[in-house]
Amino acid sequence: MNEQKFFNTRAGKLTIAFIIIMIAFAMIMIGLYKSQSILYTLGFIIIAVAMLYSPVKTHIYDKLGKRDR
Amino acid sequence: MDIPINFLMWGLACLPILTLLVLMIKFQWGATDAAPIGLIITVLTGVIFYKADIKLIASESAKGIWNALTILLIVFTAVLMYQVGLEAKAFSVIRNGMRKLLPNELLLVLTMGWIFESFLQGITGFGVPVAVGAPLLIGIGVKPMWAVIIPLLGQSWGNTFGTLGAAWDALAMTTGLTAQSPEYLKTAFFTAAFIWFWNIIDGFVICWFYGKGKAIKKGFPAILCISIIQGGGELLLTQINTTIACFVPACVSLIAVLLLSRTKAYNSEWCVSDSQIINRDFSESTSDDSPKDMKLIDAFIPYILLSVITLVVLVIPPVFEFCSQFKISLSFPETVTGYGFVNAAEPNFSPISLFTHASMFLFISSILGLLYYKKCKWIKNGSVKAIFIRAVSMTMPSGLAVIGLIIMSKIMSGTGQTIVLANGIANVLGGVYVILSPFVGMLGSFMTGSNMSSNILFSGFQNATANLLNVDPSVILGAQSSGASVGSAISPSNIILGTTTAQILGSEGKILKKIMVINVPVVIMIGLIAFMIVNL
Helix, strand or coil, X not given: CCHHHHCCCHHHHHHHHHHHHHHHHHHHHHHHHCCCHHHHHHHHHHHHHHHHHHXXXXXXXXXXXXXXX | CCCCCCXXXXXXXXXXXXXXXXXXXXXXXXXXXXXXXHHHHHHHHHHHCCCCCHHHHHHHHHHHHHHHHHHHXXXXXXXXXXXXXXXXXXXXXXXHHHHHHCXXXXXXXXXXXXXXXXXXXXXXXXXXXXXXXHHHHHHCCECHHHHHHHHHHHHHCCCCCHHHHHHHHHHHHHHCCCCCCXXXXXXXHHHHHHHHHHHHHHHHHHHHHHHHHHHHHHHHHHHHHHHHHHHHHHHHHHCCCHHHCCHHHHHHHHHHHHHHCCCCCCCCCECCCCCCCECHHHHHHCCCCCCCCCCHHHHCHHHHHHHHHHHHHHHCHHHHHHHCCCEXXXXXXXXXXXXXXXXXXXXXXXXXXXXXXXHHHHHHHHHXXXXXXXXXXXXXXXXXXXXXXXXXXXXXXXXXXXXXHHHHHHHHHHHCHHHHHHHHHHHHHHHHHHHHHHHHHHHHHHHHCCHHHHHHHHHHHHHHHHHHCCCCHHHHHHHHHHHXXXXXXXXXXXXXXXXXXXXXXCCHHHHHHHHXXXXXXXXXXXXXXXXXXXXX
């Protein structure tokens, strides 16, 4: 399995979401440590968006796609 | 704390858990899809109704991710161990070898799904028995869904006194019980007695799943014998040393099952041909792919290494003391809600002890197993990269679910929703609360995936409620921890460990539904027994 193909799979896309969450986690920790509210707020928003990828894709995007076809 | 405890606030605190249950059980959503929805609801109720600010939400989220990472390390390394065995075709050898060693299929299922998991729970815990047990059961021909359900049930009795008594120590520490004091021993006694009740039910339920009444009849002597060793042994040892109260009986039961297999009742081939849990086609289609020169002991090498390394590190005090020096932790600032609910600053939040963490034992065993299989030419040179890639691809989908579930439980706890949930039940029910006290423990481990976390979260509350209601705290605390132990089998974050290694990710709802019909009545029974004891 080459890298391009892996990131096109569901597991690959969830891996990208996981990496994004880890980056956001680092942002929150730096934000809390330096008392930068913008940084930890942004970090939390990014986590929420990355977390919602799977339910939105499965239960909204894919279902709308099927209906259009 | 000035959080109003009324029906609205209680209902709002229930909402994320109810959403999770409805999405997973009614709509059959996987935990990866259901957890984020539960999380968003928790955040909304936390901010709007429990007056949490963004700093608190962000801080609790980060705590949740940190805790989730420790679980994901276990998932990844357990999956890695599974992939090593799969690549070497060790599971075919295990299936064929174990069938010869234990010709009675029921005893085989009980050994691989209950007794071996109990042993793993006794030393490692943290979901390892489920993650490791599911592929082993699939290897002997159990259908994937049942291969997740059986270890979930099989390991759950060992949650309180397993992992060398970690969850029990948390309860004793939270409630201020002094080791070996009369209250300590009495609480340990009630906890172990309730757990014994669950242990024996575990055995019969696995028999029922395998072959209904026919299997219960056949398995009766074995269940009785194993349960006396495991449950009775644990009860006895809690009065001597709680650290080894689960581990020693679990080891003895492993020896006992081998002796049982030599007895007249179990030494010949026996199976229920139409068993709902066994995939007969699988057994027939994959019986010839095992390496001819691999012995049963070779196939078990990673598991033997896991047991030996874990034992050496955790049981020998100088080794344990040396290895537990290396810790990583994070620090978090104090956060407060608008209602004055304080989350104290944490200078060393949830430290990971690198060399005593279960994932390290799994990783070292997997790598040594891999090297051994490579040396014996059962794994080809080019396959190593593929093993790691497959392990990563199997771990990642469950990663998001675990992160979502743990953040959800952290935000619920950090905003005061958890405490409102428990207080609301106690306030409304009064003396009848005793019946529901194990439910609170179960709720804790359902949310956090851990008996230890449930005890940390609710033991203080249960103790205070028992004193308020003027009932014996030993019984209530026993019900708390045994309820948490039973609840560990229905925790989505534990279920997902099994569905990941069994490769049936997304089936968490189906599994939850099957286990809940057993666990909820058991918890009600424990509650009723506790109620009778306090009213004697």
